Amino acid sequence: MKRNILVFSEDPRVINEAVYIANILKGNEGKIFGVSKLTEDNDVLSNFDEIHFAKENLIPEQWAKFLIKFYKENEIQYLVSPHTVNNNDIIAYVSAKYNLPMISNATSIKDNDATLIFSRQVLGGRGISYIEVEKSLKLSVTVPIKVYPRIKLDKQSLIKEITEIEKTKITSKGFEEIKKSGFNIENADVVVGIGRGFKSKEDIKLAQDLAEVLNGVIGCSRPIAADYGWLPNDLWIGISSKIIRPKLYIAVGISGAPQHVSGIMDSKIIVAINKDKNATIFKYADYGVVADLYQFLPIFTRKIKENLKK
């Protein structure tokens, strides 16, 4: 079976995240096309039969309109893309034009002879949805970043520049980068999570001290970053931001909303500190302490120091 695949990513740095899936989907003689922004990265250039680059930043609608033409001209069966805010929007827009169903953020794919079974997180992360589709069905799928293996296909790519750029009524008026924490919470062995149990920004120091003695970093629930702006967005853990898998996650003053918990489910050990003994987070914890964080954290931090010295 020949199945042509179109892999798209606005950001070329993550496009290879979708190549693993593309390669599974393509069958015996399908081609893998890539569409992205200009890059010199050879690992990207060698992963596609043909790759089409835009030299400038495009508005999502402009990408989508390019893809709509491309899709038709190249007899595409599957549209695949790494899941980012803009990629998901763009693929949804294209899918609507061709009445394609679309699976957003598929965390696994299983080849089941005549069908494919995709899975994805739902219910704020408490549930998994299994979706079975006939292989003959045309569809789109976005895949989370850092879940599938990164592969190298060593192809001789045909490289083309996108020259015909569609008009859009949207004009970009600027981009203000927000400051980053400088930490990579996705790779940290120990993460201390800060929630609304902290009463002020200054109090975060208590969690920082704990993270420091454990050689770890701090992270937070959505309101701490998005509502209060106490911490940068790259420390926000959960379904709408970072998924982490540390050896040790310590949730402090976090209630355990599914959307947060879905970002920590794969941690090896979870510890919860919360003053409410009925807090949901305890259900997800290996070890829990029902206590006021203001009393407990300083003691806990000191105890760890003492034990490390021994």
Next chain:
Amino acid sequence: MVNIATLVKLSLNLNLLKIESDGRVNTADTQLAISEYDKNAIEEAIRIKEKHGGKIVCVSALTWGPVNKKISDAERILREVLALGVDEAHFIIDDVLDNCTPLETSLALASLIRKLGNFDLFIAGESSMDISNSQIPARIASILDIPFVTYVRKVEISGNNLILQREMPNGIETVEVPMPAVISVTGEINQPRLPTLRQILQSKNKPLMKYTLKDLGINLNAKLMKQRIEIRPVVRKNIIYEGGNLEEIAQKLVDNLIQEGVIKA
């Protein structure tokens, strides 16, 4: 005057999930709730109306069936939406839509929207709280052939143009777009208000209209892909320390963590 359609999802109520013994979620017997961030979409619409005038309509499609089990729940939620300050609510009920995908939902919503007339602005929440595909805004924009801007955290209106701030993972993007347009808003854009008693009483007299797919003149095949939802098993030790001396508890916890090999002694 800005005429607004808010897109509201009748979501599964995440606090009242009916779970079968095999872990499967029984969607037919799970109650509904308004999807969390759609409250922000409604609130933003009300703020725009307060400033610029116009009408606010709520459009929705019941995508969890069967209709006979869900209809009264759906009507209750949409009455609440009306009580918040929305002028009219219109929703699609059809068993074909039970557990359908955003493809069918958006086609159904788009035909309802076309039937209702012209709108300047469509506002949705950034993502639904139950299924979280975040496809509807872009799909509706694509079908109606108008621009879309998602994850908006600030809306300003200047003449016929919207000046929007988007919350992106690495920063804030400002864009300008003429109406009509589709936007989705973040959960932080505003603090949704609660209805007053007077508004709750008034909501009883506001239009709440139902349509089947036939009423809308469309035929959908929603059988292409069905999802089965299961609860993720949680296997944790659940050793909880409560009461007693915090020094002792801290020491026990440290011992536990050393034993687990996650901190080094």
